[in-house]
Amino acid sequence: MPRTQRNDNFIDKSFTVMADIILKILPANKKAKEAFVYYRDGMSAQGDGEYAEALDNYHEALKLEEDPYDRSYILYNIGLIHASNGEHEKALDYYHQAIELNPRHPSAFNNIAVIYHYQGEKAKEAGQSDEAEAFYDKAAEYWKQAIQLAPNNYIEAQNWLKTTGRSQMDVFF
Known part of the structure; x- marks a missing residue:
């Protein structure tokens, strides 16, 4: 049915x-x-x-x-x-395909960042600080793009970017 x-x-x-x-x-x-x-x-x-x-x-x-x-x-x-x-x-593969077709999809950028941040946390827990930092940097780049597309949607990400020094911008909107 x-x-x-x-x-x-x-x-x-x-x-x-x-x-x-x-x-x-x-x-x-x-x-x-x-x-x-x-x-x-x-x-x-x-x-x-x-x-x-x-x-x-x-x-x-x-x-x-x-x-x-x-x-x-x-x-x-x-x-x-x-x-x-x-x-x-x-998931990353499908999110990237979505962005290729629609580069103004803030949720896809955000979800990519969330996965990279998660991978950074796992690498940090495993004592792999260089790999963790690389994942965090990737997360930052995708969150910046998500925030530029939807400035009011990702306040927690904005705070993380600011507190980790990964963003020079004080205000995103």
Whole structure:
């Protein structure tokens, strides 16, 4: 049974009804509409923690979706799933692909920075201070880009940049 027929809470049902209405009136071709259905079902599955099903839907959406901006969000969501599963290298790959298609995607920049910061913390715990510093520097570069795109969204990152001396900027916005 398609996921759109299984939604049992009010919000999911409302979202599905609205999405179906929008799909019907959008001046998009059949392929784009079908891609959106897979994307919507992927988001629903992801929200329910059904990551394998979400990945299947996202990969089907990628086969159909031609718009680079829309593809970037599909790739970003695939990255989110891999990151939540601890597959950081895969997540980084998908986030980078998303940025290639949409260089104004602050969440992708932020998530890359978060992974690099995490890797820096792990290297520091393992006594590898040079490697930790390299990861922290990478995190800083990606956080700076995220902050430039969305200055009010990453206050904690701004504070970290300032307190670690990795940013010369006092104000980002």
